[in-house]
Amino acid sequence: MTRILVTGACGLVGRAFLQEIAGKGHEVIATSLHQPAEMPACMSFLPLDVTGDDPARIISATRPEVIVHLASVVNPPTGATCDFAYQVDVEGTRKVLNAAIAAGTRRIVVTSSGAAYGYHADNPEWLSESDTLRGNSEFPYSDHKRQVEEMLADARVLHPQLEQVILRVGTVLGEGTENQITALFHKPKLLGITGSDSPFVFIWTRDLARILLRAATDGPAGIFNVAGDGALGVEDLAREMHKPLLRMPAWVLKAVLAIAKPLRLSRYGPEQVRFLQYRPVLDNTALKQRFGYVPELSSAQVFDLWRKGAGL
Secondary structure, three states: OOEEEEEOOOOHHHHHHHHHHOOOOOEEEEEEOOOOOOOOOOOEEEEOOOOOOHHHHHHHHHOOOEEEEOOOOOOOOOOOOHHHHHHHHHHHHHHHHHHHHHHOOOEEEEEEEHHHHOOOOOOOOOEOOOOOOOOOOOOHHHHHHHHHHHHHHHHHHHOOOOEEEEEEEOEEEOOOOOOHHHHHHOOOOEEEEOOOOOOEOEEEHHHHHHHHHHHHOOOOOEEEEEOOOOOEOHHHHHHHHOOOEEEEOHHHHHHHHHHHOOOOOOOOOHHHHHHHHOOOOEOOHHHHHHHOOOOOOOHHHHHHHHHHHHOO
16 A cells, blocks of 8 residues: 555546545545545545645645646646746645655655647657756746756655656547637637648546656656547547638748737737647657557547537
8 A cells, every 4th residue: 555645636637636545555645625426435634725825734744655636737627827836836836745755755746748749849759768958938828847857857866765657748638628728729720820730639537646646656757748549630620520621821920919919809818829739749659669558549539538628
């Protein structure tokens, strides 16, 4: 039996992980701002805010052997500032990491993101774990994940006794998932950038939960891209949803958004164009060969599952 503390247990991935690890014989301490709905009865819950003093206090008191750190701001709540996201993503991770080191935790599992590679015109067609993490300063989530990974890299040098499993996760989808990316798919027309395939890689929520279980128990330490096999471009997505595809030159879309955002006609500014234009595409070879997990669903199958559940 392993004592495992989970941060961000109330989120989509956290809830899926709790269901996956339930009944596996481990002592699980779920933490979040609020207790997850339908949390398995065999687990305990402690309220924990990663932006305050809670990580040091709770981790020192519970002495977990493994920490699964999922707390992050993927979809900022209305009115949230960039500083709020930074305090959760970067400083919150720093506090959890420092507390883990001080408590003698054996292993920490951190969900990073493919966004840490950044949205760049010269990205390789398929990104592997050895490619440079560049992030994008104009995308807080991307930039924060890059900073978190730099922090973890320093910790591997200074504190090698703490094993690390870093999962660079693609777009997570499951039945009922709704976020900023799926909002694009609900539009009457799918938007594409002229000259760009805008490829997406998806990972099924259940596959990610199983990967987290292996990472927290008998899996190897290391850094792994997490995505189903294959990728889907905007033409593939439009065809699957039987929707028209509106292609627009990047400069035109930037000009439109530069006008629309100040008028509050769009939440997105011209800097968001590269989000569609240069999407990072994750090579999952290491996940399958070194980590030892083959996703049950491909990117296409994950999207099909979500599409049917969304009625598209």
